[in-house]
Amino acid sequence: MYHLTVETPDDWWEVEALYDLCFAPGREALSSYRLRDGVPAQAGLSHVARDGDGILAGAIRYWPVRVGEVPALLLGPVAVHPTRQGEGLGRQLIETSLEAAAPLGWARVMLVGDAPYYNRFGFARLDDVIMPPPTNPDRVLGRAMVPGAWDGITGDVQRLD
Secondary structure, three states: OOEEEEOOHHHHHHHHHHHHHHOOOOHHHOHHHHOOOOOOOOOOOOEEEEOOOOOEEEEEEEEEEEEOOEEEEEEEEEEEOHHHOOOOHHHHHHHHHHHHHHHHOOOEEEEEOOHHHHHHHOOEEOOOEEOOOOOOHHHEEEEEOOOOOOOOOOEEEEEOO
């Protein structure tokens, strides 16, 4: 059994170590990291999952961005320790954190990821939303937290400073 809690500053180093373990070297060179540089993760939405012994098993973070002049959340990264994969923890992290987004006033969430995985969480391709290059446009996905939130939204994804 895992306990999901909102990430705190005390979790930071463990979460970073998990991301280093789960993702390729140079992960911070990806264009999505330019949107995160110097911007704190969105308070109340980034979560960690720990087992009964308090060992970190997974983490998810969110970042404020804007598409044109419209605010949105950028989901990611989400990671589950390799020894804990296949237990549904990724799903639990995504669903729990998304449930918290709308009550905090967020209408739209986006990410860069594999559509076959994220479609099950209500994400679909955002045809007119442009991530910084070299992002593959087929991997730019969004979910409306309120009906119609992505309707008519177009433009470049930028830092929300």
